[in-house]
Amino acid sequence: MYYDCAIITKEENDEKSFFKKALAVILASAVTVSVTPQSNVTTALSARRYVSLNTTFKTLKTGQKGYKLYLKNNTSDWKIRQVTTSDKSICTVYGKTESDVLLKAKKEGRATVKVRIDTKKRTKNNTKTLKCRINVISQTQDPAPEVPSEQDGKSKYVVTFDSDGGNAVSNQTVVHGETVKKPEVPVKQGYTFNGWYKDKNSESGYDFTSAVTENITLYARWNKNYTITFQTNGGNKIEDQTVESGKTVKSPQDPVKTGCTFVGWYLDSQLKQAYDFSAPVTKNITLYARWKVVNASTPVNSSGSTGGSSGSTGGNSNGSGNNNTGNGNNNTGNDNTNIPSGSYMVKFHSNGGSNIADQLVKEGAYVNVPDIPLRNGYAFAGWYTDAATTKLFNFWETTVNSNLQLYACWVDTNDKTDTDGDGLTDALEEFYKTDKTKPDTDGDGLSDYEEVVLLGTDPTNPDTNGNGIPDGDEDTDGDGLSNLHEIKLGTNPIAKDTDEDGLTDAEEVNIHRTDPKLADTDQDGVSDGKEVELGTNPLVAESQFTVKLTSEPTNTDTVVPTVEMNLSGEQVETLCITPIENDTFFPEDMPGYMGQAYDFHVDGNFQDALISFQFDPSTLGPDAEPTIYHFDDKQQLLEEMPTTINGNVASAHVSHFSGYILIDKNAHEETFEWIENWDGDHKYWR
Structure with missing residues (x-):
């Protein structure tokens, strides 16, 4: 009896183990062994291992018939002998030859087609069963992406888009040598899309002009978005910003607060660390506005420069009256010429300050807060609806329903006298109608300065909101500590969690004995709030x-x-x-x-x-x-x-x-x- 085998060289060891075992059996049987070319043996072996159907998954639509399944890599004359389906009501065989099968889709659902093949060129391992999963969908439904194969002589490949948590992006089928069509930008909440990459660790994005020669997966890369919150500490509202990780915060327009000059934005509620707007953002940030009560001879304006502008000095030829020509209005507000129907004119009288342009506002809309006017030797103290400047205009709560005139109020800053030493100059005390000889005019335990600058309460009324609780005993931020207690501690009376560590100021002071002004009291890298959550001691540093x-x-x-x-x-x-x-x-x-x-x-x-x-x-x-x-x-x-x-x-x-x-x-x-x-x-x- 003769057996075919092959001598395997070092370079031809793909099936080395198999042939070594086969050769050992043959020699042990004391039979004569003839040597056949390696190519013949390889062909015989690959016949069973590599023969396959043209696809293992196919989506068809109801009523579709004639889809062809056929054999690939058929080097040893494999023949199709039997075809069965797991559910003939979903998919059935429409026609069959020894090399291909025609299918017919009948109703929606899933079925598996089994194709049994055999060959007469082998005496062992000469049968095999191949499978193809069939998904039948309705006529109106779009088919899911498939894994295509060589058809009509052209290789086709699947390009898969892994959006990494973003919305799903449909796969694409691309013919060999052609390019991928760039899909619509995916969306992922809390992130900004940063491009498609062929590898998650790749440094450069995928080149959509490059030819496709294989199945590929493209990975979406995202930049984390962070929220920048502006705590104005009594000033007008500044909108939050959403900033990509690694990028910088855009410096907003300076806020406005009556009787105060804006100094800058700070990282901490204690206003010790000024924020650097050129620093890249790596986390959510709250920025705190720092204010200076106007008591300097040269006030700081909204853009950080000093003094006034041309034609805006007090006592100049423009005058300081309400009908001044220095602000360009030069009328009493009764001229409705050229005002469109449904809109109203808002005129700004700067009373000796720099010119502020009028605004045309639609009925029911809000007035845009204008730039702060400038006037040498004076601090701007707000816009008022009356010439006597007794009725402050609220830009954030008042809609326009008629023509409106607004008047600038000024506080003299040349006089730095502070008789009672409470931090407010006598000129500001006069403006706020407080007693310049008493640090705490209304006797609520808070100095006039603390009420005006820190809390925004009325320094002439011990119970600003009229609820029967003095302003000093109020808990403005609701953290469990009174305003007076917070001021003594140095915490922020209008922020529940001064250091933003996840614990309220009261929890830190009364329960955990941690520092409410320091997020990580023991400086071990974990915030006090997280340590409490983990059950570790926020007062004792840990390494693990x-x-x-x-x-x-x-x-x-x-x-x-x-x-x-x-x-x-x-x-x-x-x-x-x-x-x-x-x-x-x-x-x-x-x-x-x-x-x-x-x-x-x-x-x-x-x-x-x-x-x-x-x-x-x-x-x-x-x-x-x-x-x-x-x-x-x-x-x-x-x-x-x-x-x-x-x-x-x-x-x-x-x-x-x-x-x-x-x-x-x-x-x-x-x-x-x-x-x-x-x-x-x-x-x-x-």
Whole structure:
């Protein structure tokens, strides 16, 4: 008896293990061995291993017939012998030859087509069953993206877009050598899109003019957005800004506060650290306005410059009356010439200050706050609706329903006398109608300066809001500490959490004994609020923290992810778990799907973390095997993790973070064909 075999060279060792075993069996049988060319053996072996259908998944529309399944890589004359479908009511065989099959879609649903093939060129391993999953959709529904193959002599490839938590972006099918069409910009709440990349760690974005020669996945890159909040401390409202990570805050228009000059924006409520607007933003920030009660001979204007402007000095030829010509109005407000119907004219009388342009305002709209006028030797104290400047105009609460005249009020800053030493000059005391001989005119325990500058309460009324509680005993910010107590402590009486560490000022002072003006009292890298949450002592510095983080459950998800690990102080508050919104890789109808996929992240490296998923066992069958899978970005494959089940919790140890999903292993793997690899040492899914 003669057997065919081959002599394998060092360069031809793809099937080395198999041939070594085959040769050993032949020699042991004491038979004569003839040597055949390597190419013949390789052809015979590859015949079974590589022959396949032109696709393993196809979407058809109801009523569609004539779609052809055919054999690929058929080098050993494989023939189609039998074709079956798992549900003939969904998909049936329309026609068959030895090399192809025609299908007909009947109704919506999913079915599996099995194609049994064989060849007479082999005496062993000469049969094989190939599978194709068929998804039948309605005539009006758009088909899901498929994995195309070589058709009509042209190779086609799938370009997959991983939006990394953004809205889903449809895949594209691209013919070999052609380019990808740039999709619409995806959206992700709290982030700004920064381009598509072929690799998550790539430094340069994907070139959409480059030719496609393989299946590729493009990854969305995002910049985290941060919110910049402006706490004006009694001034007019400044709108928040949304700033991309690494970019800078745009310096807003200076706020306005009666009787005060704006000094600048500060990072802390104690107004000690001035904010640098050229610094890149890396977190949410609250900026605090610092004010100076006007008592200097040369006031600072809204843009930081001093003095007045040409033609705007007090006592000049423009005068200081309400009908002055220096502001360009030169009328009494009764001239309605050229005012469109449904609009009204708002005229600004600067009373000796620099010119302020009139405004045309639609009925029911608000007046835009103009730039602060300038006048040498005076501080601007607001716009009033009467010439005597007794009725202050509120730009944020008053809509315009008739022509309006506004008058500038000024406070003399040349006189720096402060008789009672309360921080307000006598000129300002006169303006606020306070007693310049008493630091606390109304006797509520707060100085006139503290009421005007810090709290915005009435320094002439001990109970500004009339609720029976003196202003000093009020708790303006509702943090549990009175205004007087906060002023003595040096905390911000109009901010519940002065240092923004997650604990109110009262909790820090009365419960935890931490510093309400310092976010991390023990300076170990973890904020006081986070230490309280972790159960550690915010007064004792730690080098390592044991952290357990559970994602907030949603109404729609059926799993709850958790991570437990040891971290340094700098890492603790960077740990996060976020859902992965990617229907391409994690569709809800994928076999074995148990719930949402999640991305785990922490800055820096770590040695070990225990991730877990809590699930609802009542939704599983008796043979279910919940298993955690890791998504390999490069290979675009799900990799099984060694998983431990304890009750209704599946857990696994990991040494780095990525995307993870909980899947019923048995249900998932039933959709694959189990193949023994030729060397006998490994097995793989097909």
